[in-house]
Amino acid sequence: PLERKRFYQNVSISQGEGGFEINLDHRKLKTPQAKLFTVPSEALAIAVATEWDSQKDTIKFYTMHLTTLCNTALDNPTQRNKMQLIRAAVKFLETDTVCYRVEEPAALAELQKNEWDPVIAWAEKRYNVAIGSSTSILGPNIPASTKETFVSHLASYNMWALQGIEYVITQLKSLILSMGLIDRHITVEKAVLLSRLEEEYQIQRWGNVEWAHDYDLCELRARAAAGTLFVHLCSESSTVKHKLLQD
């Protein structure tokens, strides 16, 4: 269901054996698969509680991105293990938005070069890899060593953070932009702008359609922001109880 009536007055958090729990009045929140909803970080629990408390007359599930991410981490509905998640994430590099270039129109090609080359250069330097870009329909040719570097790097994240990383990559259609966010090199607004560069170019040329363009823009910003925040809150060693996170 997309929406249902708000059935609770008070939202609070409490600490249980498995982590922080969300209470809707006296009921404990459960996942779609009926597991107890527990998160490893207090800040994340507070943010989830805020999502539930922000709902007015109806609960708009499609706006509750942090809750959704936690449910995915807890239920793992796609049944993927850590290595499968990592490989799915790194595979995106082969069709990474910022590496996939047009040849025309010239103005767009120029815009892509000016806006995307710097972030590729940043990634190449930061991770000591070769990435490059391509106008070929097959996309860029990413060396195996580059992929292995990213696989190793992502392996250092726990399962929860990885769910978040893979989510952001899927939304932005770019591993490079996602790493830019995770590494705090660019803001969410900038990452989304770079992800939607061609749309923005077309909007400048042909005009903006609020009910489509702004709608998509806000949704992508919300999802990318939620994913990024989720990753950071699940990775902080000061707030995360390591023993609770299944690797």
Added chain:
Amino acid sequence: MAALGSPLRTLRGLLRELRYASGRAGRPYRDTSAYQHIVAAFRAHRVTSEKLCRAQQELHFQAATYLCLLRSVREHTALHQEYHGKGERSPEEVAGLVGFRLPQQPGGKG
């Protein structure tokens, strides 16, 4: 490093979004755990001046990200209500769009 602007501006924006987001009247937004957590975090790290400390930059980035989340969800919901929230038109309304009226059928259809 990400261009984040002034930490004070981010904090103000965040508190404003929390105010907008307080769904049920009655409980002031200043009483919420989110408000208290954010204010305590900013106080603890004194993120209100130009500093290069890594922990401060991390906190500021997190705050700016959360601000983006709250603001974007609010804007998206408003757009959804405006353009996609009204459901379908009834048959009478559809007919009215082109100047027709549905026939009266006292015995019901067919």
